[in-house]
Amino acid sequence: MRKCNLLFLVMACMGLICPVHATFVTLETPNTRLILDATEGQQLAMLYYGDKSATPDDISNQQSAISNQPSAAYPAFGDIDMIHLPAIQVQHADGDLSLNLRVKSVEQLSTFNFQLSTFTLADTRQPLTVRVCYKAWRNVDIIETWTEIEHQEKQPVTLKRFDSGYLHIGEGDNVWLTHLHGDWAAEAVVTHEPLTRGLKVIRNTDGSRNAHLDAPELMLSLDGAPSENSGRVIGAALCWNGNFELRLNAPNNGGVHLYAGIDPQSSEYVLAPKRVFTTPHLALTYSTEGMGGVSRTFHRWARSCGYLHDGNATRDVLLNSWEGIYFDITEQRIIDMMDDIAAFGGELFVMDDGWFGDKYPRNDDSSSLGDWVVDTRKLPNGLQALTEAAKARHIKFGIWIEPEAVNTVSELYEQHPDWALQVPGRELKLGRGGTQLVLDMTNPKVQDFVVNMVDELLSNNPYISYIKWDANASIQNYGHALTAQRSNSPKGGLTSNSAAVNNLYIDYHLGLLNVLQRIRAKYPDIVIQNCASGGGRANYGLMPYFDEFWVSDNNDALQRVYIQWGTSYFFPSNAMAQHIGGSPYQMTGRVVPIKFRCDVAMSGRLGIELQPKHMTDEERLQCTIALADYKALCPIIQLGNLYRLVSPYNDQSQMTNVKLPETQSVAALMYVTDDKREAVVFAYSLTNFMKQAPRRIRFAGLDPEKVYTLEEKNIRVQYNHAIGAWDKGEPCALHGKQFTGAYLMSVGLLLPLSTEYTQDFPSRIFYLK
Numbered sequence: 159m160r161k162c163n164l165l166f167l168v169m170a171c172m173g174l175i176c177p178v179h180a181t182f183v184t185l186e187t188p189n190t191r192l193i194l195d196a197t198e199g200q201q202l203a204m205l206y207y208g209d210k211s212a213t214p215d216d217i218s219n220q221q222s223a224i225s226n227q228p229s230a231a232y233p234a235f236g237d238i239d240m241i242h243l244p245a246i247q248v249q250h251a252d253g254d255l256s257l258n259l260r261v262k263s264v265e266q267l268s269t270f271n272f273q274l275s276t277f278t279l280a281d282t283r284q285p286l287t288v289r290v291c292y293k294a295w296r297n298v299d300i301i302e303t304w305t306e307i308e309h310q311e312k313q314p315v316t317l318k319r320f321d322s323g324y325l326h327i328g329e330g331d332n333v334w335l336t337h338l339h340g341d342w343a344a345e346a347v348v349t350h351e352p353l354t355r356g357l358k359v360i361r362n363t364d365g366s367r368n369a370h371l372d373a374p375e376l377m378l379s380l381d382g383a384p385s386e387n388s389g390r391v392i393g394a395a396l397c398w399n400g401n402f403e404l405r406l407n408a409p410n411n412g413g414v415h416l417y418a419g420i421d422p423q424s425s426e427y428v429l430a431p432k433r434v435f436t437t438p439h440l441a442l443t444y445s446t447e448g449m450g451g452v453s454r455t456f457h458r459w460a461r462s463c464g465y466l467h468d469g470n471a472t473r474d475v476l477l478n479s480w481e482g483i484y485f486d487i488t489e490q491r492i493i494d495m496m497d498d499i500a501a502f503g504g505e506l507f508v509m510d511d512g513w514f515g516d517k518y519p520r521n522d523d524s525s526s527l528g529d530w531v532v533d534t535r536k537l538p539n540g541l542q543a544l545t546e547a548a549k550a551r552h553i554k555f556g557i558w559i560e561p562e563a564v565n566t567v568s569e570l571y572e573q574h575p576d577w578a579l580q581v582p583g584r585e586l587k588l589g590r591g592g593t594q595l596v597l598d599m600t601n602p603k604v605q606d607f608v609v610n611m612v613d614e615l616l617s618n619n620p621y622i623s624y625i626k627w628d629a630n631a632s633i634q635n636y637g638h639a640l641t642a643q644r645s646n647s648p649k650g651g652l653t654s655n656s657a658a659v660n661n662l663y664i665d666y667h668l669g670l671l672n673v674l675q676r677i678r679a680k681y682p683d684i685v686i687q688n689c690a691s692g693g694g695r696a697n698y699g700l701m702p703y704f705d706e707f708w709v710s711d712n713n714d715a716l717q718r719v720y721i722q723w724g725t726s727y728f729f730p731s732n733a734m735a736q737h738i739g740g741s742p743y744q745m746t747g748r749v750v751p752i753k754f755r756c757d758v759a760m761s762g763r764l765g766i767e768l769q770p771k772h773m774t775d776e777e778r779l780q781c782t783i784a785l786a787d788y789k790a791l792c793p794i795i796q797l798g799n800l801y802r803l804v805s806p807y808n809d810q811s812q813m814t815n816v817k818l819p820e821t822q823s824v825a826a827l828m829y830v831t832d833d834k835r836e837a838v839v840f841a842y843s844l845t846n847f848m849k850q851a852p853r854r855i856r857f858a859g860l861d862p863e864k865v866y867t868l869e870e871k872n873i874r875v876q877y878n879h880a881i882g883a884w885d886k887g888e889p890c891a892l893h894g895k896q897f898t899g900a901y902l903m904s905v906g907l908l909l910p911l912s913t914e915y916t917q918d919f920p921s922r923i924f925y926l927k
């Protein structure tokens with residue numbers, strides 16, 4: 159938290175920081191501009207955010223012609239007009255709730271990658287400063303904003319609201335909000351809605367995760383109903399894993415005001431003098447290329463600006479044991495599964511839940527979390543036998559843990575009942591399995607326990623190269639057993655001196671971040687999957703420490719089309735773990751052909767999650783082909799630029815209509831390399847009725863001048879009666895055909911996705927070169 163100050167000091171000594179005296183300060187990324195008025199002694203004002211068509215002169219001329227005061231860049235309680243809401247409110251020791259923040263100084267730090275502008279605002283009455291920071295990236299259209307709050311009052315100050323950032327959007331007539339809402343096993347449902355006048359609040363108060371229900375990202379389309387590849391769109395992502403609140407206020411006199419930050423409810427933060435409270439970063443982007451432009455910017459930023467661990471690397475193809483064998487782990491079953499993934503051509507095997515527990519074996523979800531020792535009844539030769547088996551098969555080995563949790567039925571809980579979050583004197587609220595609790599990550603001893611557990615696991619088993627880090631519980635018991643020991647600890651990343659219980663929602667995550675930083679410092683190369691009952695922690699607060707996340711516990715390929723579609727709005731494909739599941743699928747009972755299941759999983763980081771022993775010959779052959787084709791296309795799929803072509807949501811109105819859809823419901827997306835020489839297209843038919851009009855699919859992101867040759871991939875296998883076995887299939891008639899980029903993008907192609915296929919859920923993958 160203090161790093162930033164230190165950096166400034168060092169840079170100032172080196173002469174790299176320029177104090178800025180001009181009143182207008184312009185921050186720029188390749189295609190966007192943010193203009194602020196930082197007149198000393200005045201409120202810091204936000205004048206413009208958009209593309210580069212506006213100059214400070216334009217803004218100044220416009221400004222002089224209207225009587226409206228410009229918006230404060232960080233509106234403070236006690237200093238705002240009636241159309242603003244406070245982005246910050248504190249309670250000073252004497253009870254005063256107001257702040258009059260005035261510009262004291264401006265500093266800019268230029269590095270090769272970004273320009274960091276820091277506006278120091280001082281209260282006019284109390285010794286309290288707020289540094290409003292903007293980091294403008296040089297190679298990607300993202301401006302991150304956050305604040306650093308500090309004071310020298312005699313007593314602690316209570317932070318009652320402390321948003322990360324605020325944005326004033328000038329136009330407000332026809333702004334649409336796009337936002338992800340969902341649930342467990344139904345993550346990332348896309349909602350688009352016109353922003354009506356008044357206040358709209360998006361919150362998540364789960365406590366330990368924040369992406370299952372309402373997600374901390376949004377898009378605002380400024381030109382009416384959102385469109386995929388055109389129109390002006392603002393994107394915002396709050397980089398925080400805890401409770402948050404996004405507020406959109408559209409007052410009557412026009413404009414939209416966005417406020418984003420930690421949810422202040424039950425989170426008042428008591429800040430001791432001279433300590434710094436740093437708010438999470440809010441990443442903002444602006445695109446004239448529609449929602450797709452915003453998505454591509456977030457993907458590029460995540461990969462190249464440190465918001466996705468090892469962001470520009472491709473991920474391995476894996477088999478995960480969970481849906482194949484659940485808790486029924488034995489050495490033989492695990493080794494058999496390793497044989498299977500090696501035979502499919504996969505690169506990694508991951509042993510999921512069920513491998514641990516001594517006194518209490520982990521045979522279901524009601525016990526053993528916390529007891530991270532191998533269950534030798536299941537694995538008599540320990541992890542070593544498994545890692546050696548993996549090595550012998552030339553595949554990597556990964557393992558599941560849920561480090562922040564404990565079951566009341568566990569040795570850990572018997573030894574340290576006080577390590578679990580709880581309200582002394584109140585009955586415990588128990589989670590999964592009827593016994594699960596969340597560990598108190600604010601407690602430095604618990605932090606050490608988690609770090610040491612991971613350290614021991616990895617140092618004793620150096621062949622482990624992958625961890626699936628799960629988090630299957632919300633914070634339901636809002637309290638600590640060890641409040642006194644917790645307070646004032648400089649260790650563990652706590653930034654407050656307070657013993658107040660109501661810092662838990664924040665300090666939990668600071669403790670978790672501290673743990674992740676310590677683990678990453680020692681193990682920078684371990685691949686870590688971020689899982690929280692599926693996609694409950696898909697957010698940019700955690701992804702800097704994780705290489706990927708488990709998109710959903712729902713592996714039904716049809717619903718996955720929707721879940722992955724929504725997730726792709728903000729997250730890049732190499733972060734999205736997508737597995738080929740079983741059929742009929744255990745949650746929905748849906749029977750989905752293996753070809754469709756493969757094609758859906760192949761559009762992100764591919765894996766398999768079923769019992770290979772139960773697969774038919776057809777399924778085995780299709781999977782082998784899918785994996786081989788995927789590995790060849792992997793860099794394009796995992797690192798290419800995403801263009802969503804046809805939304806699965808487009809036909810929703812028809813699907814709820816009594817009438818059968820006349821046109822086929824399709825979802826299609828593609829990835830294109832930076833040089834536009836190669837691309838991969840995925841097309842899925844979601845309805846399959848006789849005599850439905852086929853859907854023409856127009857491609858995007860290609861070079862209109864280039865001629866592309868189409869190659870069909872993961873071709874559906876067919877039964878060869880001559881040899882009495884399943885065999886490679888024939889590609890469709892488009893295979894080998896050439897088209898100009900202009901034709902593919904303007905006219906588009908009718909892809910063979912219908913009845914000639916004589917199978918439900920037809921789908922196709924094409925490689926374009």
Ligand code: GLA
Pocket residue numbers: 480510511523558628630689690691692708711
């Ligand atoms: C969570 C995860 C699953 C699996 C189970 C194991 O639900 O999301 O993928 O790891 O836990 O208990």
